Amino acid sequence: MRPLTEDETKIFFEKLSKYIGENIKLLLDRPDGNFCFRFQKDRIFYVREDIMKRATSVDPKHLLSIGTCFGKFTKTKRIRLHITALDYLAPYAKFKVWLKPNAEQQFLYGHHVMKAGLGRITENTPQYQGVVVYNMNDLPLGFGVAAKSTDLCRSCDPMAIVVFHQADIGEYIRSEEMLI
Amino acid sequence: MADLVENILREEAEKESKYKTIVVQKDVDIEIDDGNLLAYDPNPIDVELFRSNRNEYLSNLARDNTQLLFNKLWTLPVEKVENIVLAKLPNPSTQFPREKRLPKPKPETKWEKYAKVKGIQNKKKDKLVWDEQHKEFRPRWGYGRANDDTKDWLIEIKSNADPDEDPFAKRTNAKKERTAKNELQRLRNIARSRYGKVPGVGLTPVDKPNKDQLNKALVLAKKSTASLGKFTEKLPKEKATREKGKRRKFEPCVGDMKKEKDKQLHILHTLSQAPPVNVAKAAQQFMSQEEDNATFSKEGGRKKRGDKAGRRSKAGGRPPKKNKGFQNRGKGGKGGKGK
Structure with a gap:
C-alpha cells in the first residue's frame, strides 16, 4: 500500500474529472474526516485515514481491500473505474x-x-x-x-x-x- | 500682343503653383533627427481637412515636412567629392529597437556548470608563452605551439621502462586520446544542451583500470547478452554481483497527510487550469461538419428535381453503420474487462 505517484494521480484525476469535474476537490477536502487515495496491487482505494493507518499492520501481500475501490490500473497504465466508485460519482456527477x-x-x-x-x-x-x-x-x-x-x-x-x-x-x- | 502677355502671365502663375515655397510655417516646430534623416511632426491633424480630402491633405503634409527636413539638411556642413555635394550627417539621436531578437545565452558546458557551483574562476593566461628551445614567444596551444613534447627528437627514459615500448608513439597516442576525449565531451555537451539528459558512456578505456572500473566492466560484460545475462556462466567461486539498477521510490504510506493532500489539490488545480483541447480532433470535427454541409447543399439541389426518397434512404443508412462500429468496440472492451 502506498500513495499514488504524481503521474498516477494525474491519470486518475483526469479519468475521474470526466464524471465529476472539479468536484474531486470535495473528495479530497472533506469536513467529516481525512480521506486519502491509496494504491494497492494496481487498485486505487479511497479510504479514511485512521482505517488506512490500521491497515498498515497487514502484510501488503495479504491485504485484499480497504475502504472503497475506485478502479484499477491496466497494464498499459490506464484506469478502469469500477462500479464500486459509483457511491462517490453519483452525488457529484x-x-x-x-x-x-x-x-x-x-x-x-x-x-x-x-x-x-x-x-x-x-x-x-x-x-x-x-x-x-x-x-x-x-x-x-x-x-x-x-x-x-x-x-x-x-x-x-x-x-x-x-x-x-x-x-x-x-x-x-x-x-x-x-x-x- | 495682349494674348502673349496673358499667356506669359498664366504660365508664370502655373509655375508658381507647381513649385511651392520652401518656407513652411508650422505652429509647433517639427522635431528633426538628421542623423537618421527622420522628422517627427507633433502638430495635431486638421480633422476637417483630413476628412474632406484625405489623400491630398496627407501628401501636402508630407511635402511640407520633407521640405523642412531638406531645409535642415542644407544647413549642415557640406563637402564636395568628385563634383558631388555631400552633407555630413551628425550621429543619430533617436534610438531604434534592434532588428533581431537578443541572442540566446550559450548553453553551459558541464565544466562551466560545475565551476559555477564551486566558484572556480578562469585565470586569464597569455596566448603566447616563451619557448625555451627556439628562444622566442610561441602560441600556448595549436599549430607550432611552444614546448611541444611530441616534437622532441630525444626522450629520456627511466631505467625500469619497457624496452619494447616506443616512447614517441606513446606520447602521440596519449595526445590523440586526450583530443578524442575532449571531442567526446564536446559532443556530449551539445547533446545535453539539446536533449537534456544524455546516457552515460559506460566504460572508457583506461591504461590501468582500478578495482571499481574492473568490477563495473565485468558486470556490464555479463549483462550484455541477448538474455541480459541470465545464462551467462559463472566462475566456480564467483560472488553474486549486486544489481545496480535504478530503483523506484514511493512516498511513505503514512507520511505527511497534509502535504499529500496539498500536492493532489495542486495537481487538480493544474488540470483544471488547462482544459485539454484536442486541436486535431476539433479541426477534424470542423472539417467533417463542412463536408456534411457541402453534401447537404448538393442534395438540396437534387431535391428540387424531386429525388426525395433517395435522400432519405441515404441519410437513414449512414448512422447505423457508424453505430455498428462503436458497438463492436464496446464489446471488445467488455471482453477485456472479463479477463
Whole structure:
C-alpha cells in the first residue's frame, strides 16, 4: 500500500474529472474526516485515514481491500473505474442520464443504452462525456460515456446507441469475483 | 500682343503653383533627427481637412515636412567629392529597437556548470608563452605551439621502462586520446544542451583500470547478452554481483497527510487550469461538419428535381453503420474487462 505517484494521480484525476469535474476537490477536502487515495496491487482505494493507518499492520501481500475501490490500473497504465466508485460519482456527477423503466434491465445486464430507453438527459451534454446513469426514481444504476451529444440525441433514430455502458450495479452479481 | 502677355502671365502663375515655397510655417516646430534623416511632426491633424480630402491633405503634409527636413539638411556642413555635394550627417539621436531578437545565452558546458557551483574562476593566461628551445614567444596551444613534447627528437627514459615500448608513439597516442576525449565531451555537451539528459558512456578505456572500473566492466560484460545475462556462466567461486539498477521510490504510506493532500489539490488545480483541447480532433470535427454541409447543399439541389426518397434512404443508412462500429468496440472492451 502506498500513495499514488504524481503521474498516477494525474491519470486518475483526469479519468475521474470526466464524471465529476472539479468536484474531486470535495473528495479530497472533506469536513467529516481525512480521506486519502491509496494504491494497492494496481487498485486505487479511497479510504479514511485512521482505517488506512490500521491497515498498515497487514502484510501488503495479504491485504485484499480497504475502504472503497475506485478502479484499477491496466497494464498499459490506464484506469478502469469500477462500479464500486459509483457511491462517490453519483452525488457529484455533472452530467446525468435517466432511463425509462423498461430499459433499466437491459442496462443492468451490461448493454448500451439505446435512444428508445432514454428517459431524460442533462442539457448540453457533449459527445463522449462521462455520464452517470439513473433510473426514473433517481437511483444510480451505473455510469458510461455519452455516445451522442444532447442535440444529436434528439434527432437520431430509436435504435441508435446514446450511452456506452461502462459499469452497472448488475456487476455486483455478474462479476462478483472481480470486484473488491 | 495682349494674348502673349496673358499667356506669359498664366504660365508664370502655373509655375508658381507647381513649385511651392520652401518656407513652411508650422505652429509647433517639427522635431528633426538628421542623423537618421527622420522628422517627427507633433502638430495635431486638421480633422476637417483630413476628412474632406484625405489623400491630398496627407501628401501636402508630407511635402511640407520633407521640405523642412531638406531645409535642415542644407544647413549642415557640406563637402564636395568628385563634383558631388555631400552633407555630413551628425550621429543619430533617436534610438531604434534592434532588428533581431537578443541572442540566446550559450548553453553551459558541464565544466562551466560545475565551476559555477564551486566558484572556480578562469585565470586569464597569455596566448603566447616563451619557448625555451627556439628562444622566442610561441602560441600556448595549436599549430607550432611552444614546448611541444611530441616534437622532441630525444626522450629520456627511466631505467625500469619497457624496452619494447616506443616512447614517441606513446606520447602521440596519449595526445590523440586526450583530443578524442575532449571531442567526446564536446559532443556530449551539445547533446545535453539539446536533449537534456544524455546516457552515460559506460566504460572508457583506461591504461590501468582500478578495482571499481574492473568490477563495473565485468558486470556490464555479463549483462550484455541477448538474455541480459541470465545464462551467462559463472566462475566456480564467483560472488553474486549486486544489481545496480535504478530503483523506484514511493512516498511513505503514512507520511505527511497534509502535504499529500496539498500536492493532489495542486495537481487538480493544474488540470483544471488547462482544459485539454484536442486541436486535431476539433479541426477534424470542423472539417467533417463542412463536408456534411457541402453534401447537404448538393442534395438540396437534387431535391428540387424531386429525388426525395433517395435522400432519405441515404441519410437513414449512414448512422447505423457508424453505430455498428462503436458497438463492436464496446464489446471488445467488455471482453477485456472479463479477463
